[in-house]
Amino acid sequence: MKPPFISSVYFWSQIFTVLSKAAAVNQASDFTPKAFVTGTEIQWPENLPTALILDSDSPIATLDYGAEVAGYPFFEISTLDGPVQIEVKYSEPYDGLHQPWADGPYTFSTSLANGFRVETFNVTKTGKLQSSLIQGGQRWQSVRLIAGNSLTFTRLGFVSTVNDTDLEKYPSQFHSDNELFNEIWKLGAKATSFACVEKGIQVPALKTDPVKGTFFQSTRASPNVETSKLENYTLEFEAFIERSGLWWTVSQPLTYGSGLQLLLTGDLPEETTFANTNRSLTPANSILLSKGYDFVNQTTLDAYLLDTFEVPFAVHEKEWHNITTILSDGDRISVHINGQQVFNVSLDDYYTGGSEVPLSGSYGFGAYQDHSAWVRNAKVYDSNNGTLLYKDSLRDHSASAKYGNQANLATVCLDGAKRDRLVWLGDFYHASRIIGASTSRFDWTRGTLSFLLDTQVQNGELSMSPSMGYDPSTTIDAFSEEGKHPALEDYQMLGFLSFYHFIRHSGDLQYASDTWSQWQKQLKWLLSTVNSTDGLVDLTSAFLGDSSGGAAVSCLAVETLNGAAEIASALGHSSEEKRYKKSARALAQSINKNLWNENLGTYSASRSSKQKFGVPDLAWCITSGVANSTQTSKMLSSKVLGKLKLGPGYKADTTVSASDPSASISPNTNGFLLPALFMGNATNIARDLLVSVWGAMLPYNKDLAIGNDTTATGTSWEYLSVDGSPGLGLFTSHSHPWGGAATYVLTEWATGLRPLDGSEGFGYSKWLLDPQTGIALGLKKSSAKVVTGSGDILSVSWELEDKFLRVNIDAPPGTSGTVHFNGSSREFRGGRKNSASLPV
The missing domain is CATH 2.60.120.560 (Exo-inulinase; domain 1)
Structure with missing residues (x-):
């Protein structure tokens, strides 16, 4: 068959305009493969030869980039016996290269990217050939010669459309003497870097x-x-x-x-x-x-x-x-x-x-x-x-x-790199906290929150998942119905808590003040959902659990209102602070009155599901403070958790059958549970969960018999199956910030560095270092860095040495902190390096 000609000069001029803009805006260099191999079939590459030649004897190249990459595919061709046609596949897991559509297609939403994971090129001359469409995220690539004689690539890869992914350059850091924990911490940090994109870098696909x-x-x-x-x-x-x-x-x-x-x-x-x-x-x-x-x-x-x-x-x-x-x-x-x-x-x-x-x-x-x-x-x-x-x-x-394809109007954080490239309101909860513990790119958070606020409708709700290709400020009516967003309503609270944790980490009270009237409007909507009869939250739909009178959504509301009270306090709005605190207390009392089930040893999922409970019910009722210490101990007992245990983690709720082959484990909801386990002193259970869920996302570890080289991308996943493999097959996102909670949890609990509770801790103005949990995890030493509200770095480290805990602290001026250890406290002031030796 005679190969087709390349498209018009106009079309290719548009491509090069796009790519020039991408190169100018992006901070990271091109991505090139770490290894490749040629042959007659897809095979595991183990080295990086000097040249990649495709011909009738070796028509297929398999390329491994070592970890997740993203951008515009490019090919530099030095010799050509053609013209030829090449079929290129892209996939996060290795197995996708064996499938007709690779790990796609992805036609879920308009995404300013190629909707397909197989792309064919006609090559008629040597030089550089580049695709005009983004491939949002992949580790693996194959190139197959499907027509013509031969060609030689001197270089190929992706013009990057993501931020710098060199973890060593992140201002906020975590390290410990447990290398598995160190690698787990990187998963969420890197996934967030791939999901958060600069303004204008995702150019129109049209x-x-x-x-x-x-x-x-x-x-x-x-x-x-x-x-x-x-x-x-x-x-x-x-x-x-x-x-x-x-x-x-x-x-x-x-x-x-x-x-x-x-x-x-x-x-x-x-x-x-x-x-x-x-x-x-x-x-x-x-x-x-x-x-x-x-x-x-x-x-x-x-x-x-x-x-x-x-x-x-x-x-x-x-x-x-x-x-x-x-x-x-x-x-x-x-x-x-x-x-x-x-x-x-x-x-x-x-x-x-x-x-x-x-x-x-x-x-x-x-x-x-x-x-x-x-x-x-x-x-x-x-x-x-x-x-x-x-x-x-x-x-x-x-x-x-x-048609929803204009360049992204703001710096925003998406749901994932390769698909669902929408600005999801509820899913941003984990990403906002990961940013504070890793990249500290608070401009990403501000951009995302402002983009979401631009979708606010009459009743106070924000859009659940606006597309970055539409202008949210001019399309509100089209995306809403009768002044409200038809969506998962608990995402409104998760969205607010994304804002709260942003303020908690950054201390950006100017942004809080500038946007407070809109958050108040959303909070007014939330208060309107409290049922006057039983005092529980009534929603029309929810992701986390039962929507009507549900434990998870009601406890989530308590946490939201308490967070709102802290921000109101920091802004000097004492009457609002009192109102939100009062509403939170009343709601907590109603939850304990109506939903605590002493026979189960936990909260029922809702008024109508007395025998049912799930991970979000446990997680949010603990972290919100609704459960007291006695209740928390019961909820984290083997009697309760044992009914939710499934494979490497915990299933959504007790109605999920353990024998259901489609059952999956959510790192998102297990990520809500993880800090609750630490808060409840269930350290051994938390350690096991860290290793089994997040360890499964890593390359194979023979000592622990976890991980898989063929599915690891260096980033956190969307779902897991019961056997620890990706949970939705090839559809699974292998670079999904909602699965990266372990990143901020390790900083806050393994090292033990976190802002002091309450508004006085905003921006780490006052901070707490509690190494006790890290020691209980088996660590001998750990360190962390975070960016404070002043933009300066707060650096802490500790190490068990002989019979002492050696602590080193470098805190910015204007900050102060407390080290808790073995029931005693030591105060430290910023502005100079501090060290101490505390007896074990």
Whole structure:
């Protein structure tokens, strides 16, 4: 087959503009592989040869970057016997390279990145070739020669789009004589570095041209934010297929979900069609109709391929076609191309997962794997009377904003590197605390919180998961319903606590003051959720446990209100401080009155689930102080924890069956439990949890028989399975800050350095060093550094030596601290180096 030609000069000029901007903004250097090997199949690489040559004898290269990397793929080619085509796969786990779609696709949301983990390139000349789309996170890569004779790479890798990942440069540090703990600490620190991105570095995945319109390639169909309220409408647009086909969506929610997906494949001419094109999934001259996220299922992303329709004529590439999609009569959809009907069907004739497909919602455009097309002149009509409702030429840069693909407007922290690249409100809880214990990039935290605050709606709620590609300040109405965000409501409290811990670590009271009115509005919403009958929190939906009268959400509310009282105190708002404290006390009393179950030895999950309880119930009721010391001891007994133990950690709640093969362990919720274990003096249990859950994410350790070289990425994971492997198969995010709680917990409990409780500890103005827990963990020495509110470093270390504990402290001026050890205390003032020897 004759390989296709590279796309237009205009298209490639846009690529180089993108990459130049990425290189200018980014702080880290290019990522290049640590080892690679060539051969006839995917295989484990063990060295780094001087040159990478692909030919008929060795058509496949397997590359290992040693740990998570992210950015724009690039290839420097010195010799070429071609032209040739290469298929490139990207994957976090090694096994993904063996799969047809690697560890993708990722069509969950608009993400300013390639929606697919397989990318094909046509190579027609030597020099540097670079992709125009980001690959958000991967350790592994393969390059396969699929057409042509041979080529030699002198260098390849990724133009970095993440922050400097050199852990030694982080201002905040942790170290101990336990190397396993040291490696575990790095997991969350590095995952956060990959998830937090600088303003403008995630550039638009779309390109615009004043004549051709907007160019879509290898990305999920992105809905138009200006058309979220459409129903029973007709969509018309012009399309110019550059390669293979076009993906568009109708009746589509703005964020993610069950819209109708349509995929048009053209005539697939030999001269422009890649050798690896999937002609079974996307046959020539056809339209696929699907309901859900995609046209193929992947773990948690449902997709119902409803039908494949043959187009009754050849849809030629590089020609303009007029496409009309009609939604009508509440259940019918039809498509016409160039005035000829391709199909007209009733959705009631198809199985759509047991749920009705409402013919309402936005429309949008995209392109499937290695597909690309130009789109222009979109018009929307009322299907009943033909009234023009909306039009968009798609010929200027406003398209990027409308379709959620403008460069990120703020420095924000995402859910993960490779997928779910959204700014999740609740998931940021762990990331905000990890930042304080590692990078101390408080500008990341401020940027994320401000981005979230820009989504605040009338009732005080913030959006659960805004996309960084949409402008949150101008799209509130489109993303909300009747002045409220339809979402997991406990995320509001987790979001507030992200703010609280930011203030606790940074001491940035100016930011707290500037944004306090918005947080007050959110707190007013929270107080409105307290049921006047039993005094418990009533939500409509929750992630952490039962939403109505639930222990986890109610105890979480207590912690939120107490945090709010501390900030109010620091800002001098005494009346608010008293109100929040009073509300927290009353709520705690109601929880103990209504939910403490003496027979179980713990809090019931809710009023209606008396025999059920879960990890979040235990965790939040301990850390919030709702449980007293006696209750805490009972909750952390083998009688209670034993009912939740599953594999390397603890399952969500007692209703999860231990024999369920799909059961998973959440480092997120186990991360909430970890500090609760230390607070309750369950040190041995906490140590076991650290090793079993976070140790599983590391390379293989033969002494402890934990970890796995094929799944380790140097970053924390999203989920684990019962056997300690990634918990959602290839869908699992292997670089997910919500799984990195061990990072800040080790600083605060293994070294024992943390801000003093209360507002007087904000910014480490007053601090506490308590080595006792670290010693109980088996440590002989440990050290930590943190950035204080003044921007200076607070450095502490301790070491057991002979019969003494040697303590060294270097604290900034204006700070003071206390060392607790063996029931006694020693006061230290900042401004000079201090040392002491305390008898054991």
